[in-house]
Amino acid sequence: MGACDEMWWRVIIREDPQSASVYIAEYIVSRIKAYNPTESNPFVLGLPTGSSPEIIYKILVQRHRAGEISFKNVVTFNMDEYVGLPRDHPESYHSFMYKHFFSHVDILPHNINILDGNATDLTAECASFDARIARYGGIELFLGGVGPDGHIAFNEPGSSLSSRTRVKTLAYDTILANSRFFDNDVTKVPRMAMTVGIQTIMDAREVVIVATGAHKAFAVQKGLEEGVNHMWTLSALQLHQHPLVVCDRDATLELKVKTVRYFESIEQAGTDARTQGPAMVYRPRTYVPDPLPAKKTASKQQPTPDRTPEKVPKDLRINTELYRAQEDDELTPDSMSSRMVDSAVGLDGALKNDLIFDRMGARMTTLS
Numbered sequence: 001m002g003a004c005d006e007m008w009w010r011v012i013i014r015e016d017p018q019s020a021s022v023y024i025a026e027y028i029v030s031r032i033k034a035y036n037p038t039e040s041n042p043f044v045l046g047l048p049t050g051s052s053p054e055i056i057y058k059i060l061v062q063r064h065r066a067g068e069i070s071f072k073n074v075v076t077f078n079m080d081e082y083v084g085l086p087r088d089h090p091e092s093y094h095s096f097m098y099k100h101f102f103s104h105v106d107i108l109p110h111n112i113n114i115l116d117g118n119a120t121d122l123t124a125e126c127a128s129f130d131a132r133i134a135r136y137g138g139i140e141l142f143l144g145g146v147g148p149d150g151h152i153a154f155n156e157p158g159s160s161l162s163s164r165t166r167v168k169t170l171a172y173d174t175i176l177a178n179s180r181f182f183d184n185d186v187t188k189v190p191r192m193a194m195t196v197g198i199q200t201i202m203d204a205r206e207v208v209i210v211a212t213g214a215h216k217a218f219a220v221q222k223g224l225e226e227g228v229n230h231m232w233t234l235s236a237l238q239l240h241q242h243p244l245v246v247c248d249r250d251a252t253l254e255l256k257v258k259t260v261r262y263f264e265s266i267e268q269a270g271t272d273a274r275t276q277g278p279a280m281v282y283r284p285r286t287y288v289p290d291p292l293p294a295k296k297t298a299s300k301q302q303p304t305p306d307r308t309p310e311k312v313p314k315d316l317r318i319n320t321e322l323y324r325a326q327e328d329d330e331l332t333p334d335s336m337s338s339r340m341v342d343s344a345v346g347l348d349g350a351l352k353n354d355l356i357f358d359r360m361g362a363r364m365t366t367l368s
């Protein structure tokens with residue numbers, strides 16, 4: 001089997017949610033910059049909502065305001081949205097995204113894709129969402145969170161690992177967890193949501209998961225240390241080629257000490273590879289789900305969204321307060337180069353071998 005077929009679970013551990021978020025924000029910035037997106041070849045970014053990504057968005061906004069990153073040639077696809085909640089409801093994921101991110105950066109409204117939870121035909125809306133992703137050539141980097149029960153997006157325990165975008169009934173655990181946004185009243189939480197599927201996430205070229213807090217520790221343990229299991233949908237990423245989980249220390253509390261030490265040692269090797277290796281070379285995406293023929297305009301051959309661009313909700317209260325970023329030297333993200341054999345050509349043999357690691361599951365002999 002060629003080296004490119006190896007699994008590449010990467011886990012980065014930071015002491016607190018702030019440091020973990022800074023790591024991810026810097027990582028995303030470096031990935032977009034390395035891609036050098038243009039109008040006709042935009043960077044396609046999958047995005048989540050939730051408490052965990054809030055700090056990440058603040059840091060991205062801060063970097064944008066500092067002139068370090070532009071989102072002008074970035075196309076976004078959000079992972080999920082409640083069904084039946086008005087778009088301008090403060091807890092809709094539309095509101096969340098504009099409040100925390102879109103209203104503060106230079107992203108073009110027609111490059112924002114969020115599922116319409118009020119569409120008259122929800123199934124058609126889901127199909128159209130998948131088609132739009134395909135038309136852009138797939139998602140380059142999908143950022144996600146994880147629920148305490150191990151769900152990613154709204155792929156609740158028991159979800160099909162081959163699922164694509166669809167309507168899901170929320171699990172009671174999720175309704176309970178999300179009731180904190182609805183006056184702690186479970187009856188106010190929508191019962192259904194639209195969500196990208198596990199396969200939609202798996203199709204992304206790279207997946208980055210943020211997991212912070214002790215309440216995520218069990219999900220992280222199940223997802224990382226145990227086998228692929230549809231009851232802990234995070235675990236599906238064990239089959240992805242470029243999954244990265246960024247945890248704070250609390251989220252590692254249920255992991256074995258040797259697991260933590262192993263991933264910390266891998267990060268050390270990755271840091272060396274980053275500083276010693278050549279710049280990443282982008283390769284064509286290897287898998288694109290059922291691409292539709294791109295609509296071409298007379299002058300430009302860029303993908304054309306097939307619907308009216310989203311409008312910024314008018315009555316959103318925008319929170320512009322930003323956290324101060326931490327010191328950059330600790331936070332410089334590793335680049336894909338440390339994880340791509342193509343670009344590891346400058347590394348010495350021993351280090352290169354170390355980068356081609358098997359996944360933890362293969363190294364565990366007892367699972368009792």
Ligand SMILES: N[C@@H]1[C@@H](O)[C@H](O)[C@@H](COP(=O)(O)O)O[C@@H]1O
Nearest residue numbers: 048050051052145146147153154
């Ligand atoms: N659909 C979202 C998920 O995408 C998110 O990952 C999860 C955890 O959110 P939080 O970061 O608030 O814990 O909540 C919701 O269920």
